[in-house]
Amino acid sequence: MLPLKFIRQNVELVRRGIVSKGTEDERLDKILTLDVQLREKIAQAESLKARRNKASQAIAQLKREGSEAKNEISAMGELSQQVKKLDQEIQDLHTNLHNQLLWLPNLPHPSSPIGSDPSHNRTVSTIQAATLPDFQIQDHLTLYATLGLVDFDAGSRIAGRGFPLYTGRGARLERALINFMLDLHTLERGYTELYPPFLATRKTTEISGQLPKLEEDMYVTAVDDLFLIPTAEVPLTGIHQNEVLLEDELPRKYAAFSACFRREAGSYGKETRGLLRVHQFNKVELVKFVHPEASYDELETLRSDAEEVLRRLELTYRVVDLCTGDLSFAAAKCYDLEVYAPATDQWLEVSSCSNYESFQARRGNIKFRRKDTNKLDYVHTLNGSGVATPRLMVALLETYQQPDGAVALPEALVPYYGEESIVSR
RNA sequence: GGAGAGGUGGCAGAGUGGUUGAAUGCGGCGGUCUCGAAAACCGUUUCCCGUUUACUCGGGACGGGGGUUCGAAUCCCUCCCUCUCCGCCA
Numbered sequence: 361m362l363p364l365k366f367i368r369q370n371v372e373l374v375r376r377g378i379v380s381k382g383t384e385d386e387r388l389d390k391i392l393t394l395d396v397q398l399r400e401k402i403a404q405a406e407s408l409k410a411r412r413n414k415a416s417q418a419i420a421q422l423k424r425e426g427s428e429a430k431n432e433i434s435a436m437g438e439l440s441q442q443v444k445k446l447d448q449e450i451q452d453l454h455t456n457l458h459n460q461l462l463w464l465p466n467l468p469h470p471s472s473p474i475g476s477d478p479s480h481n482r483t484v485s486t487i488q489a490a491t492l493p494d495f496q497i498q499d500h501l502t503l504y505a506t507l508g509l510v511d512f513d514a515g516s517r518i519a520g521r522g523f524p525l526y527t528g529r530g531a532r533l534e535r536a537l538i539n540f541m542l543d544l545h546t547l548e549r550g551y552t553e554l555y556p557p558f559l560a561t562r563k564t565t566e567i568s569g570q571l572p573k574l575e576e577d578m579y580v581t582a583v584d585d586l587f588l589i590p591t592a593e594v595p596l597t598g599i600h601q602n603e604v605l606l607e608d609e610l611p612r613k614y615a616a617f618s619a620c621f622r623r624e625a626g627s628y629g630k631e632t633r634g635l636l637r638v639h640q641f642n643k644v645e646l647v648k649f650v651h652p653e654a655s656y657d658e659l660e661t662l663r664s665d666a667e668e669v670l671r672r673l674e675l676t677y678r679v680v681d682l683c684t685g686d687l688s689f690a691a692a693k694c695y696d697l698e699v700y701a702p703a704t705d706q707w708l709e710v711s712s713c714s715n716y717e718s719f720q721a722r723r724g725n726i727k728f729r730r731k732d733t734n735k736l737d738y739v740h741t742l743n744g745s746g747v748a749t750p751r752l753m754v755a756l757l758e759t760y761q762q763p764d765g766a767v768a769l770p771e772a773l774v775p776y777y778g779e780e781s782i783v784s785r
Numbered sequence: 786g787g788a789g790a791g792g793u794g795g796c797a798g799a800g801u802g803g804u805u806g807a808a809u810g811c812g813g814c815g816g817u818c819u820c821g822a823a824a825a826c827c828g829u830u831u832c833c834c835g836u837u838u839a840c841u842c843g844g845g846a847c848g849g850g851g852g853u854u855c856g857a858a859u860c861c862c863u864c865c866c867u868c869u870c871c872g873c874c875a
Contacts, residue, residue: 405844406836410843412856417856419855429855440856
């Protein structure tokens with residue numbers, strides 16, 4: 361959510377920003393019109409209320425002196441009706457304005473490359489960490505099957521397409537990846553481990569920016585209006601809603617595992633096989649609440665923390681600085697981490713590390729008190745996947761397969777998996 | 786799911802429908818005293834919105850929303866949350 365005052369004072373800046381993110385600017389004009397109307401009504405209502413308050417005090421005075429105040433009271437009747445009517449109009453305008461504001465995306469940071477689609481993204485670095493196999497290699501789909509790691513048919517029978525059933529060593533590998541990542545972030549990188557609810561209220565889901573725009577992509581429970589989380593970002597960002605944090609407590613760093621649920625509406629026909637695009641997957645998520653002046657430094661360390669997962673697993677990956685048109689609704693700047701899958705020769709997104717600045721903090725009313733001025737201010741929020749497992753597993757299998765069909769695991773993962781390789785039986 | 790109790794300022798805790806943004810205590814901040822500190826004493830201490838170049842002025846907020854009233858922290862309805870007991874259950 362952008363502050364109204366800021367919008368009012370920087371109309372053209374806001375317009376350029378949202379247009380570069382691919383949003384129509386009609387909504388902005390609508391907001392400006394509503395804002396003018398609203399302030400006009402507020403001024404009217406407040407002057408009437410000022411009169412009412414004065415009269416009310418006069419009545420109280422008369423009563424205390426023991427005299428009747430019939431005339432004064434009846435004179436107040438009409439005034440009160442007018443106030444009531446104006447208040448109703450103000451409320452309607454306010455609701456309308458608020459709903460419009462919820463649809464206005466965050467502005468991109470000046471350092472984000474300008475562009476309308478992924479072709480304008482900027483590759484920041486490419487890390488060639490592993491020796492790639494030099495023999496005729498199999499793709500991940502074949503490897504799942506020969507090693508018996510995932511049963512897609514059974515998953516479909518249970519819940520429909522896109523709900524993989526991890527089996528045997530596949531299930532164990534999944535668990536190993538999650539534990540490895542959680543240990544890395546919490547024991548070595550100073551994140552506090554959390555285990556959040558996997559369902560969240562509409563309000564909480566609104567804070568992180570998934571609602572209202574992405575409602576079609578979310579699973580909702582019918583009777584309770586609870587949303588299955590598409591990422592642990594949703595519950596983690598909701599933790600401190602309506603709170604004031606101490607400046608000394610910043611940054612607050614949280615890491616959490618969660619299952620993630622995404623309807624992926626509109627993406628049918630793409631990547632429907634395997635684990636590249638599924639309705640339920642696992643992810644370790646990192647969320648930080650930070651001091652506004654530190655947020656871009658924090659973005660770099662967040663990215664580095666997420667990268668560390670890929671470094672330890674000795675995978676080839678690259679870091680991409682997303683262009684304005686490819687940024688998510690709430691983000692001001694975002695790095696994607698893409699891991700390389702050699703058999704299919706694809707770069708697979710396994711992490712997005714974003715700075716939301718005060719956008720989410722405003723929606724969630726998450727503040728801190730500045731020690732020098734003693735004033736309240738919004739924190740900045742950041743989050744990054746650290747990282748999502750399905751595509752990670754794809755890259756891992758394709759990168760580490762052996763000529764005999766087994767998969768030799770990177771050293772970092774061995775203690776978690778319990779064996780040095782995954783062998784077909 | 787059933788029955789009951791309760792939600793007030795950073796915390797604790799008052800509050801007959803009419804100067805109550807809110808007593809009192811604790812905490813915080815500033816000051817007096819002191820070589821310094823403690824104690825004591827004095828003062829101060831919420832946030833949001835509108836208005837103004839500014840000083841200012843005005844409005845609003847006692848879990849959320851609605852209602853009654855000239856006027857609501859105070860009365861009524863409703864939702865949420867917390868606690869206690871009962872039932873059910875991993």
